[in-house]
Amino acid sequence: MEQIPVLQLRGITKCFGEVLANDQVDFDLYPGEIHVLLGENGAGKSTLMNVIYGLSTPDAGTIFFEGSSVQIDRPRTAIDHGINMVHQHFMLIPVFTVAENIMLGDEVTRGWSLDRKRAYQEIQQLSEDYGLQLDMEARIENLSVGLQQRVEIMKALYRKTRVLILDEPTAVLTPQEVDDLFEVMHQLIRKGISIILITHKLREVMHIASRITVMRRGRVIGTTSPAKSNEGELAAMMVGRQVTLQFEKTPLQTQEVVLDVQELTVSDEQDREVVHRVSFQVRAGEILGIAGVQGNGQSEMALALSGLRPFKRGRLCLSGKEMTSLNPRALMNHGLAHIPEDRQKHGLVLPYSVADNQILNTYHHFPFSSFLQRHQQAVLTNSNQLIDQYDIRASGPGSPVSTLSGGNQQKVIISRELNRDICCLLANQPTRGLDVGSIEYIHQQILKLRDQGVAVLLISSELDEIMSLADTIAVMYCGKIVMNTPADQLTKEQLGAIMAGS
Amino acid sequence: MFQWKKVFKSVWFFIFLIFLLILWSYFHYPVVTVAVLASALRQSTPLALGALCGLIGERSGVINIGMEGQMLLSAFLGFLVSVWTGNLLFAVLAGVMTGALTGLLLAFMSVTLRIDQIIGGTVINILAFGLTGYFYQVGLSTKGKLQPISLGPLQDIPLLGPVLFNNPPITYLTLLLVLVMHYLLFYTRWGLRTRAVGEHPRAVDTLGINVFFMRYANVVLGGAIAGLAGAFLTLEAVGSFERGMTNGRGFVALAVMIFGKWTPIGSWGAALLFGFAISLQTQLQFGGLITIPHQFIGMLPYLLTVIVLAGFVGRARPPASIGMPYTKE
Amino acid sequence: MLNKKKNKLLHFWRTVDVPVVAVLFSAVIGAVLLRISGADPLDAYRALFQGSLGNISAFGRTLQKATPLIFSGLAVAFAFKAGLFNIGTQGQLLFGALAAAMVGFTVQGVPAWLHIPLALLIGALAGGLYGMIQGALKAYTGAHEVITGIMLNYVAINLTDYLTNGPLKDTTPGNIIARTPLILETSQLPSIGAFPLGFGLALLVALVVWWLLQQTTIGFEICTVGNNPHAASYAGMNVNYTLVGTMLFSGMLAGLGGAVETLGVVHRYQPGFNVGLGFEGITIALLGKTHPVGVILASILVGAMKAGASQMQFSAGVDKAIIDVILALILFFVAADVLIRKILRYRDTKGEDVILSTGWGK
Incomplete structure (x- = not known):
């Protein structure tokens, strides 16, 4: 030129x-x-x-x-x-x-x-x-x-x-x-x-x-x-290398319903109804992908499902048990794991050590504490084991999570959430802002859980993520579920059009 | 359909009620009414000035709880200059300058050093209390104080005349300042930028406006106004200095500012209300009209502030970024 | 081996550097101010030292002055951990003092071993409940605890003023001062020699605070809420309960300070006697880096300054108010640790930013 x-x-x-x-x-x-x-x-x-x-x-x-x-x-x-x-x-x-x-x-x-x-x-x-x-x-x-x-x-x-x-x-x-x-x-x-x-x-x-x-x-x-x-x-x-975003998936085996959401209605902070009468079910061993452009009510729905925001209407059953409007701790105790949308705001306490972040929701259980007294040694042992198991790159259990990279911070959350006896995983934008290596790792972990019979609710605005992981795809638009079909009956183009509200 | 609920909630409705009440009272007790109202206006002056100081700082994003100290130190310096020079104009200027300097100190702490703004204000309060206490010598006296200037024929209007148009200079100046600040904040470039800095400093930074300068300038300006409030206390209201003579006015000014929802006119209205409560308290204490312990009226402004802040009657929305130091990336 | 020792020393220095330098700087500036006003700084400081640490009884006075400061310092430091700025310590302390005095002069015919703990407990509860108001307002309406704290301080001053002028006024013939009657002897907190028992209690309470914050699940919850309330509620902690509970306990610490002062020193409630103790708690908490041990050391230092002030005024002719100036300077330098780190030429000039005052509203 x-x-x-x-x-x-x-x-x-x-x-x-x-x-x-x-x-x-x-x-x-x-x-x-x-x-x-x-x-x-x-x-x-x-x-x-x-x-x-x-x-x-x-x-x-x-x-x-x-x-x-x-x-x-x-x-x-x-x-x-x-x-x-x-x-x-x-x-x-x-x-x-x-x-x-x-x-x-x-x-x-x-x-x-x-x-x-x-x-x-x-x-x-x-x-x-x-x-x-x-x-x-x-x-x-x-x-x-x-x-x-x-x-x-x-x-x-x-x-x-x-x-x-x-x-x-x-x-x-x-x-x-x-x-x-x-x-x-x-x-x-x-x-x-x-x-x-x-x-x-x-x-x-x-x-x-x-x-x-x-x-x-x-x-x-x-x-x-x-x-x-x-x-x-x-x-x-x-x-910097060839990327394969396709995974080998075992065929879906229909099992009993684990997460059952009926007629859920949620308001946002300004008291506007942003989720309207949403219903869906997730079975054990199934990944339900909720696609949709950011800001269509997914965040509020995820908060409500994890007990952080009250239900305006509707009910929630977990493994057949009525769990409507319970607090996060009760849901957690019944086997719900949650990878939050904003890991630094909701998922981690940045100045805390890796070890303390890994017991953030189990600190009150044995062996991490008995009665009021905390047991630091047990916390450290737990952390060392998880750092090994999930390949977390940190200089040790004592280093503050704020010093870790985004991918490793997410691994800290995952190690905490998956290291319990869980029946349902709520993963909201689990790979946002991560490098490709970490994305692959996290996708593998989610698929592994599915194969172990955990019900997974995956909320994502990344089409590729939904397409490659989900067994069933639902689309959220303006606070409603506008479609819910098996993944293999959909093309990317169709999905994109539905996300746009057509 | 006529909405009674809306009418009851409106500010004008209350102003109208108060107006009726004043007329009724003037009809029955003319002397007491004029005395109470005139005293309310004088009591409201330092509160209104303090609130102006607070709100211009907070509109630019800096919390100022050091007003108590700013007023105290300015009152003291103004008093000293008056003792040394005998010139009241110099004394007032000294008070204003002192206030501006304390503002500079607060800005240095909260903008440059990024100290927690509450702690910064507390430093100024304790420092002012200590310095004035240490350097104060008993027995100093001034040659008089600022005298009322009556505005000619306006003074002869019944009720309004003696209350509004026969006041000393700083009281007049306060009324003027309220209007000037209202204009400055909502009709000028400076005001637009100030409010923007208080809401979203990063956005303002990306537009090429200097966040630090705006905050410094507003906090110093606020300090000067608090200095005027201090000068009012020694040079216009009392005529001498006593230890701790601000007596919590800086904190009440904070309440006044919140009551006035961070606007000059609203704050002035709130200051009048609080000034009225204070003069009524004095009247009750000495007049023996009604037998409510005066302490209960004394705590009313503070309780009202808590109630307003808790959102039981209308929620006030403070500037979004107050309290947070700004850091460039 | 030597290197390790040196490292340990360096580590120790790094934990105390800012407070130590802050105190030194403040003393120097204080000396300049003394010089300006025509006094001899050396004389003044010597008298200050004599009056606070010169002999056993002076040291006892220092400990006595330090006692309420430990409590209010702990109150402020404890609330800090949950991200709360308890500027309402003053009001809580007043109610604690008044409530303890009431128990002291109304409850009759009980032995000291019961009377004293009862008065302390009621005092603590009074302060705690008053502090809880702030916590509840913060948790359920979003009202900022600093503003409500300042306002409630004035409400407390007015209310206690009314009570000591009215219903609880000392009715001894000839009394015209607003104050309560003297407390009974059974409720007076004694000294063992020069050592005030209240100081021992303060040490014990500091130990409890340390244990609570460092070793228990409650402390973990409080610190998590203070560092990231969103993550705390996500992890299943009840943030609102934690805020209210923290303010309850913080208020109890402040109230206990007022109660100990009443039972051990003043022996009655009189307005004006406890003023400033609450605000000094802020200085103490920051000077002690919000650690219980730091709070104790800071309190003894400030207590010594207050205890020696009278001697300084008497023998060096320096007004007591200079202590307030020096305290303000200490607070300034401790808060401005960035400045000190720069002066000490540390590479990492980034201090531990304490930013608590984020907005008055929600």
């Missing part, structure tokens, strides 16, 4: 402690292209984007903007150059209105006062130019995720963006919203804006990218384009 790149990175290096997050990274962005940055979690994509956006300063390397070297040491400099970023976790003030959020930082004023009228007009004009309809006066907290993302994009347009960075924009969207987003992105590049899209979803990449750069362990592995590559090749580049 003869064009001058808008943005050029040369030799960007960034260390966090002993971890090399970016190692001699080179990256080019041309006007009007969608350049996908592909890589696993922890590959260094976000670090690189933070460097471009001025949120962190590189230890070495140069950034060229339109051919000349620039110092981007804070977001303001980036914004002044026309570089804007839509973060994965939206940077919006929930109690502010749409217009307030858009103008914050670049306010229009008249004298001392904010000139809301003129700001509204400007934003209105922009939203007409790009066909992005928004209600200026609506509060952000009352908007859907898709609309919030639209506000983020408007923020960038309002600042006359030249380079737009989108960090994992599709993770929280429904397939329909994803299509809308892609439509908007096409419109943006037609107007000469360049886009960097960060993702790890291969299908999207093939669909939208102009060019693709793959990163692994802080390095750029290579740059290619959809025409010259395919999904398998990209996956191999991303992971």
